[in-house]
Amino acid sequence: MKDNKKVEMAQWASQYAMDNGAKEVSVSVYDSKESEVEVRKQKIEKIQESIQSGLSIKLYVNGKYSTHSTNRLKKDDLQKFIKEAILGTNYLAEDKYRSLPDLHLCYDGEEKDLKLFDSSYDTIDPRQKIDLAMQVEAETTGMDDRIISVSGSYNDGSYRSYLVLSNGVEGFKESTSYSVSASASINGGDSRPSDYHYNSSRFWDQLSGEGVGKYAVERALRKVGAKKIKSGKMEMLIENRSVGRVFSSLIQPLLGRNIQQKRSFLEGKIGHKIASDLLSITDNPFIESGRNSRLYDRNGLAARKMNVIENGILKSYYIGNYYGKKLDMEPTTGSSSNLIFKPGTKNLEGLTKGMNEGILVTGFNGGNSNSATGDFSVGVEGFYVKKGVILHPVSGMNITGNHKDIWNNLIAIGNDPLTDRAWQTPSMMFEGVDFSGL
Numbered sequence: 001m002k003d004n005k006k007v008e009m010a011q012w013a014s015q016y017a018m019d020n021g022a023k024e025v026s027v028s029v030y031d032s033k034e035s036e037v038e039v040r041k042q043k044i045e046k047i048q049e050s051i052q053s054g055l056s057i058k059l060y061v062n063g064k065y066s067t068h069s070t071n072r073l074k075k076d077d078l079q080k081f082i083k084e085a086i087l088g089t090n091y092l093a094e095d096k097y098r099s100l101p102d103l104h105l106c107y108d109g110e111e112k113d114l115k116l117f118d119s120s121y122d123t124i125d126p127r128q129k130i131d132l133a134m135q136v137e138a139e140t141t142g143m144d145d146r147i148i149s150v151s152g153s154y155n156d157g158s159y160r161s162y163l164v165l166s167n168g169v170e171g172f173k174e175s176t177s178y179s180v181s182a183s184a185s186i187n188g189g190d191s192r193p194s195d196y197h198y199n200s201s202r203f204w205d206q207l208s209g210e211g212v213g214k215y216a217v218e219r220a221l222r223k224v225g226a227k228k229i230k231s232g233k234m235e236m237l238i239e240n241r242s243v244g245r246v247f248s249s250l251i252q253p254l255l256g257r258n259i260q261q262k263r264s265f266l267e268g269k270i271g272h273k274i275a276s277d278l279l280s281i282t283d284n285p286f287i288e289s290g291r292n293s294r295l296y297d298r299n300g301l302a303a304r305k306m307n308v309i310e311n312g313i314l315k316s317y318y319i320g321n322y323y324g325k326k327l328d329m330e331p332t333t334g335s336s337s338n339l340i341f342k343p344g345t346k347n348l349e350g351l352t353k354g355m356n357e358g359i360l361v362t363g364f365n366g367g368n369s370n371s372a373t374g375d376f377s378v379g380v381e382g383f384y385v386k387k388g389v390i391l392h393p394v395s396g397m398n399i400t401g402n403h404k405d406i407w408n409n410l411i412a413i414g415n416d417p418l419t420d421r422a423w424q425t426p427s428m429m430f431e432g433v434d435f436s437g438l
Contacts (some may be wrong), residue, residue, distance in 0.1 A: 001119075001160075001174075002172055003162075005033075006029045006031070006162050007029075007162050007164075007170075007172070009029050009055070009073065009078075009162075010027045010028070010029040010055075010163070010164040010170075010192060010315060011164050011170075012075075012202055013025075013027045013029075013055060013057060013078060013082065013164075014026075014164045014165070014166050015166075016040070016078075016079065016082055017057065017059060017082050017085075017086065017166075018166055020082065020083055020086055021061060021062075021090075022059050022060060022061050022086055022089075022166070022322075023060050023061060023062070023087045024060035024099060024100045024165075024166050024167070025057065025058065025059060025060070025165070026057070026058040026100060026163070026164075026165050026166070026168040026299070026300065027055065027056070027057050027058075027077075027163070027164045028055070028056045028057075028161055028162065028163050028164075028167075028211035028298075029053075029054075029055050029073075029161070030052075030053070030054055030055075030056070030159070030161040030162070031051075031052065031053040031054075031159075031161075032050075032051070032052050032053075032157065032158065032159045032160070033049075033050070033051050033065075033121075033122075033151075033157065033158045034048075034049070034050050034092065034155070034156065034157040034158075035048065035049045035050075035126070035129060035154075035155070035156050035157075036048045036049075036153070036154070036155050037129050037130050037132075037133045037153065037154040037155075037156075038133065038151055038152070038153045038435060039130070039133045039134050039137055039151065039152050040137065040149060040150070040151045040152075041137075041149075042134060042137065042138065043378075044272050045151070047130070052071070053071065053073060054070060054071045054073070055069065055070055055073060055078065056068065056069040057069070057082065057085065059085055059086060059089050060068045060098055060099055060100070061086055061089040061090055062090060062094075063094040063095065063096060063098075064089050064090065064092040064093065064094055064095065064098075064222050065089070065092070065095055065098035066085065066088065066089040066092060068081070068085040080165060082245065093150075097147055097322055097325040097326045097438045098322065099321075099325070100166065100167050100299075100300070100321070101299055101300055101301050101321040101331060102179065102337060103167050103168070103169070105301055105303055105321075105330070105331060106165070106167070106186055106296070106300045106301060107169055107170045107171050107296035107300055107301070107302045107303075108142065108302065109170060109171070110295075111172075112286075112294075112295060114286065114287075114288055114289070114290070114293045114294075114295070114316055115202070115241075115288040115289045116173075116174065116175040116176070116202055116289060116290075116293060117175055117176050117202075118173045118178075118202060118203045118204055119175040120203075120204055120205075121156070121158045121176045121204070122158075123300065124156075125202055126404060126432075129154045129156070130154070132150040132152075132154045132180050132207075132209045133153055133154040133180065133209075133301050134154070135149065135209050135210075135213075136152030136154075136180055136181070136209045136212050136213040137150050137152035137182065137213055138213075138216050139210075139211075139213045139214055139413075140182070140184070140213040140214060140216075143214065143217050144186075144217065144221060145404045146186050146187045146188070146221070146224070147184065147185075147186060147217060148185040148186060148187050148192065149184070149185050150182060150183070150184045150213060150216070150217060151182065151183050152180070152181070152182050152187075152209075152212075152213060153180065153181045153182070153183075154177070154178075154179070154180050154181075154209075155177075155178070155179045155180075155181075156176070156177060156178045156204075156394075157176065157177050158174075158175075158176045159173070159175050159176075160172075160173065160174045160176065161174075161303045163174050163296070163300060165300050169300045170371075171295065171296050171300065173294065173295075175202070176202060176203070177200065177202060178199045178200065178201050178202070178203070178204055178207045179198055179199065179200035179201075179207075180198065180199055180200075180207060180208075180209040180212055181196060181197065181198035181199075181212065181216075181256050182196065182197055182212045182213040182215075182216040182217075183195070183216060184196070184200070184213075184216040184217040184219075185194040185220065186217075186221055186223070186224060188222040188224040188225065188226075189205055189224070189225075191223075191224070191226065192236050192239055193220050193221075193226065194220050194352040195216055195217075195219035195220040195223065195363075196216050196220065197212050197213075197215040197216040197220075197222060198212060199420070200291075200420050200421075202289040202313065203289070211316075214339035214355065215435045219362070222383075222393060223381070223393050223395070224393070225392060226381065226392070226393035226394055226395035226396075227391060227392065227394065227395065227396070227399055228394065228395070228396045228436075228437035228438060229359075229394060229397070229435075229437050229438060230385050230424060230438045231435060231436045231437050231438060232434075232435060233432050233434055233435075234357050234358035234359065234434065234435055235356060235357065235358030235359075235385075235411075235429060235430065235431050235432075235433065236358055236359055236380075236399065236429065236433040237348075237351055237352060237358060237359070237360045237361065237362055237385070237412075237427065237428070237429040238360075238361045238427060238428050238429075238430075239348055239360065239361065239362050239382075239427050240348070240414060240416050240417065240425050240426050240427045241418060241419050241425075242361055242362060242364060243425035243426070243427065244421075244423050244425050244427050245292050245364045245378075246364075246406075247423065248423060249369040249371070249376060250275075250403055250407060251318075251336060252264075252369075252371045253265050253266040253267075253371045253374075253403075254266060254308070254314075254316075254317050254318050254329075255317075255318050255329060255334070255335075256317060256318060256319040256320055256322075256324060256326075256329075256334065256404075257323055258325030258371050258372075259317060259318075259319075259323070259327065259336065260317070260323050260326050260327050262372065263371050263372045264371055264372065265371065265372060265373055265374040265403065265404060266314060269314045270314055270315065270316070270317065271313065271314070271315075272313065272314055273312050273313050273314075273408075274309070274310060274313070274314045274404070274407060274408075275314065275408060275410060276311040276408055276409070276410035276411070277311045277312045278312070278342075278344070278410055278411075278412070278413050279311075279341075279342075279407065279410055279413075280307075280309060280310050280311055280312075280341070280342035281308040281309045281311050281339055281340065281341055281342075282305065282306070282307055282308065282309075282339070282340045283305065283306050283307075283308050283316070283336055283337055283338065283339055283340075284305045284338050284340055285303035285304070285305065285337035285338060286303070286305060286336065287338045287340075290337070290338040290422070291338065291420070291421055291422035292337040292338050292422035293337065294337060294340060296312070297320075297333045297334060297335065298334070298335075299320060299321045299334065300357050301320070301331055301333055301334075303333065303337065304332065304333070306332060308336075308339070309357060312407075312408075314379065314401055316332060317329070317332065318332060318333060318335060318336060319331050319332045319333075319334070320333065320334025320335075322335070336422070336423070337422070337426065338422050338423075339422065339423045339424060339425075340417075340424055341413065341417055341424060341426050342413070343413060343414065343415045343416075343417060343424060344412055344413035344414055344415055345415055345428065346388065346412070346414060346415060347414055347415055347416050347427075348360075348414055348416060348427045350414075351412055351414055351427055351429055352390065353388040354387060354388060354412070354429075355385045355386075355387075355388055355429070356386075356387065357386045357387075358381045358385055358433070359380065359382050359384060359385065359394055359397065359435060360382045360385050360390065361380045361381070361382040362381060362382040362383070363380070363382065364378050364379060364380055364381075365378070365379035365380070365381065367377050367379055367398070369403070373402070374402045374403040374404045375400075375401075375402050376399075376400065376401060376402070376427075377399070377400045378398065378399060379397065379398050380394075380397050380398065380399055380435075381393075381394060381395045381397070382394050394437075396437065397435055397437045398436045398437075399433055399434060399435055399436075399437070400434050401433065401434055406430055406433065409430045409431050409433070410429070410430055411427060411429055411430065411431050412428070412429040413426050413427070413428055413429075414426040414427030414428065
């Protein structure tokens with residue numbers, strides 16, 4: 001629900017900045033509430049709650065640009081804050097590309113309920129939050145003598161923001177989030193394998209902690225006895241929850257900032273084939289209860305559904321307002337919302353059975369990726385698979401290569417997208433991946 005006083009504050013701050021020398025202004029007034037609980041051995045180790053309110057302002061003054069924020073929201077304080085911010089902006093270098101987005105590209109104010117906000121947020125008893133965290137840890141009691149420790153955690157948050165641009169654009173966002181998680185550490189003899197699991201939801205009544213702790217322990221136990229295998233080119237099957245680590249290195253080169261600064265190996269590749277025919281990705285900001293659903297981005301650009309990759313062909317970049325002007329390209333948006341992948345027909349088990357020889361990757365460690373060249377090197381952990389059978393856990397291995405190649409070597413996609421995340425990644429299998437080990 002809108003707080004009319006906060007809306008009026010944003011409108012007033014925008015006009016006050018204009019009256020005191022700003023050419024254009026963007027104001028955001030926001031408030032948030034967050035709580036966190038962590039338990040171990042059925043004792044509370046951490047309980048925390050925070051409430052914040054603030055105002056941030058972007059100023060365009062005589063061809064110069066600056067951003068400022070404050071938590072002091074009394075009008076007298078804001079007047080001084082805004083005047084000093086404008087004065088300071090005048091000392092900066094000019095940047096002809098800094099301005100508000102063109103009005104026809106901005107959010108038009110049409111309200112649409114994306115079902116992001118749980119109105120029961122403020123009515124939840126803190127004891128219920130503690131009990132959820134306790135239950136996550138308690139369900140692991142007696143599972144295995146090798147358990148060193150298990151922690152159960154609960155987190156939630158409520159967020160509201162009011163956006164006012166001096167060109168007449170206004171917007172309001174509100175959302176809630178809840179999550180429950182567990183992390184487990186195991187005595188593996190010479191090693192101490194660990195793992196985690198979590199569930200999340202936009203709504204309290206859809207959140208469940210059942211099985212979270214047990215699954216975290218089971219995942220950690222499966223790592224006991226991990227070892228390296230021989231180096232070579234093999235298949236790599238990445239489970240859905242780990243695909244994002246590799247995929248992020250394909251998203252970064254699509255950002256306007258990296259394209260303009262010549263740090264993208266995908267510069268000039270719109271309409272070109274950059275991946276296997278199996279890879280099709282849609283960015284959809286309008287999914288109900290989606291983790292990154294929105295009607296506009298942080299600069300006021302209207303959200304739009306767009307094809308990012310279609311049958312391996314690059315269709316869109318993420319171009320924000322500023323870099324759109326520098327690149328002389330029409331802005332789309334500066335960041336991804338909900339990414340939807342065209343699924344395959346098999347789940348992780350089915351994909352594993354179809355492997356000849358390779359590693360089922362369940363996690364990545366360290367490493368680096370160069371967005372300018374596409375080169376990467378990263379550590380992996382998981383399981384050695386031969387003729388469709390998992391033989392033993394693997395650790396201490398690395399993969400190296402180039403994203404220009406690896407995405408063209410994508411040979412299978414799972415039917416198991418992570419629908420509770422912004423990037424709804426399914427499991428993916430690649431061939432001809434260079435693994436280094438023994």
